[in-house]
Amino acid sequence: MLDGLTLSSSSTLAPDDIRLTTGMTSGGNAKLNLMYGLANDLQLEIPIEQFGNYDRLPDSETFGNAIKFGAGAKLRFLNQAQGDPFSLSVKVKGVRDSKRPRVGTLFAEVPIVYQNNDKTALFLNPKIAFYRKEERLGLGLGINQVLSDKLQLIGELTPVSGQELIWSTGLRYFEPGADLGIDIYASNTSGQNSIGGLVADTTTNIGFNVHWLFRL
Numbered sequence: 001m002l003d004g005l006t007l008s009s010s011s012t013l014a015p016d017d018i019r020l021t022t023g024m025t026s027g028g029n030a031k032l033n034l035m036y037g038l039a040n041d042l043q044l045e046i047p048i049e050q051f052g053n054y055d056r057l058p059d060s061e062t063f064g065n066a067i068k069f070g071a072g073a074k075l076r077f078l079n080q081a082q083g084d085p086f087s088l089s090v091k092v093k094g095v096r097d098s099k100r101p102r103v104g105t106l107f108a109e110v111p112i113v114y115q116n117n118d119k120t121a122l123f124l125n126p127k128i129a130f131y132r133k134e135e136r137l138g139l140g141l142g143i144n145q146v147l148s149d150k151l152q153l154i155g156e157l158t159p160v161s162g163q164e165l166i167w168s169t170g171l172r173y174f175e176p177g178a179d180l181g182i183d184i185y186a187s188n189t190s191g192q193n194s195i196g197g198l199v200a201d202t203t204t205n206i207g208f209n210v211h212w213l214f215r216l
Contacts, residue, residue, distance in 0.1 A: 001113070001121065001144075002019075002172070002174070002181055002211055003021070004123060004142050004144065004154055004156055004168075005154055005156055005168040005169075005170055005183065005185050005187060005192065005209075006140065006156055006158060006166065006168050006187065006189055006192050006197040007111065007123045007125045007140040007142045007156050007158070007197075008074070008089075008091055008109055008111040008125060009111055009113060009123075010076060010078075010079075010087035010088055010089040010111040010112060010113040011076070011087070011089075011113075012037060012040075012041050012042060012043040012074055012075075012076045012089065013035060013036065013037030013043050013213075014037050014040075015037045015038065015039055015040060016036075016037060016215060016216040017036075017037040017213060017214075017215050017216075018034070018035065018036050018037075018213070018214055018215070018216065019033075019034075019035040019211060019212065019213045020032075020033070020034055020035075020211075020212045020214075021033040021035070021209060021210070021211050021212075022209070022210055023183070023192075023207055023208055023209035023210065024207060024208065025052060025187070025205040025206065025207030026205045026206045026207065027052030027190065027201050027203060027205035027207075028050070028051075028052040029049070029050065029051060029052040029189075029190060029191050029192065029196070029205065029207065030049070030050045031047070031048065031049040031050070031191070031192055031193060032047075032048045032049075033045060033046070033047050033048070033193065034046040041075060041076040041077075041079075042073065042074075042075055042076075043073065043074045043075075044071070044072070044073050045071065045072040045073065045074065045091075045093065046069075046070075046071055046072075047068075047069070047070055047071075047072065047093060047095060047193045047194065048067065048068070048069045049067070049068050049095075049191055049192070049193045049194075049196060050066070050067045050068070050191075051068075051190045051191045051196055051199070052189075052190040052191065052201050052205060066097045066098050066099040067097075067098040067099075068095045068096065068097055068098065068105075068193075068194075069095060069096065069098060070093055070094045070095030070096060070104075070194075071093070071094060072091060072092055072093030072094065072107075073091070073092060074089050074090070074091040074111075075089060075090050075091075076088070076089040077089065077090065080113070080114065080115060085114075086112055086113065086114040087111075087112070087113045087114075088110065088111070088112050088113075089110070089111050090108070090109075090110055091108070091109045091110075091111060092106075092107070092108050092109075093106075093107045093108075093193070093194050094106050094107070095107070095193070095194050095195075103131060103132060104131070105129055105130065105131040105194055105195050106129070106130045106131075107127070107128070107129045107130075107193075107194035107195060108127065108128050108129075109125055109126070109127040109128075109140075110125065110126045110127075111123070111125050112124040112125065118146070119145065119146040120143065120144070120145055120146070121143070121144040122142070122143055123140060123141065123142035123143065123144070123156070124139075124140070124141060125139070125140030125141075125142070125158075126138075126139055126140075127139075127140060127158075127197070127198065129194055129195035129198055131195060136160060136161070136163065136195060136198040136199075137160070137161040138158045138159065138160040138161070138166065138197070138198045139158065139159055140156060140157070140158040140197075141156070141157045141158070142154070142155060142156035142157070143155050143156075144172075150173055150174055150175060150176075151171060151172070151173055151174075152171070152172040152173075152174065153169075153170075153171060153172075154168070154169065154170050154171070154172055154183070154185070155168075155169045156168045156169070158197065158198070160198050160200075163198070163199075163200065164188075164200035165200070166187075166188060166189055166197065166198065166199075166200055167187065167188055168185055168186070168187035168188075168189065169185060169186055169187075170183050170184055170185020170186060170187075171183070171184055171185070174211075179212065179213035179214065180210075180211065180212055180213075181209075181210070181211035181212075182208065182209070182210055182211075183207075183208060183209040183210075183211075184206075184207075184208050185206070185207055185208070185209075186204055186205070186206055186207075187204070187205055187207060188200050188201055188203070188204050188205070189201060189205075
């Protein structure tokens with residue numbers, strides 16, 4: 001299962017599988033994620049992202065609109081497909097700014113996914129980001145609804161402690177034979193990775209993602 005728009009899936013790639021995800025929004029957010037299946041239930045990630053033009057965090061608290069880069073890993077502990085009541089993983093990422101001052105962010109997320117059938121997946125994603133001496137805490141809620149063999153509807157809400165509600169909704173087209181997915185969506189986030197999914201933009205942005213899976 002692919003990640004959502006701002007919420008992570010609990011799935012991990014099979015060993016030696018690689019997924020490349022890239023995308024942009026009308027607000028100036030751009031990203032490139034490289035994911036690699038290192039072992040069963042263990043996935044490594046390299047995120048590169050630039051926030052949108054309206055990052056509302058003060059410069060004293062985070063790193064503004066410069067490009068962010070880092071590394072992370074996701075480890076799956078429960079897998080509903082193997083008889084567990086739901087699927088659960090833990091994801092941790094560290095990112096830093098490409099320009100000085102090189103402020104870093106440590107981000108952690110616990111993706112939990114429950115599927116009561118092969119068409120509906122429910123997401124519950126507690127997430128937290130630490131930067132300087134500050135932190136942001138959110139609880140992501142999402143649904144992925146299969147509409148047809150190749151079309152899915154995605155809806156996500158993330159209440160953030162003391163901050164504006166984050167939301168995203170869109171359609172995903174996935175071509176299984178080519179291992180290729182395309183998202184078209186609307187969202188009020190200034191970013192999607194790590195702390196970006198916990199920061200509201202001042203406007204609604206229209207964006208797209210492209211997901212490509214290939215094997216070594």
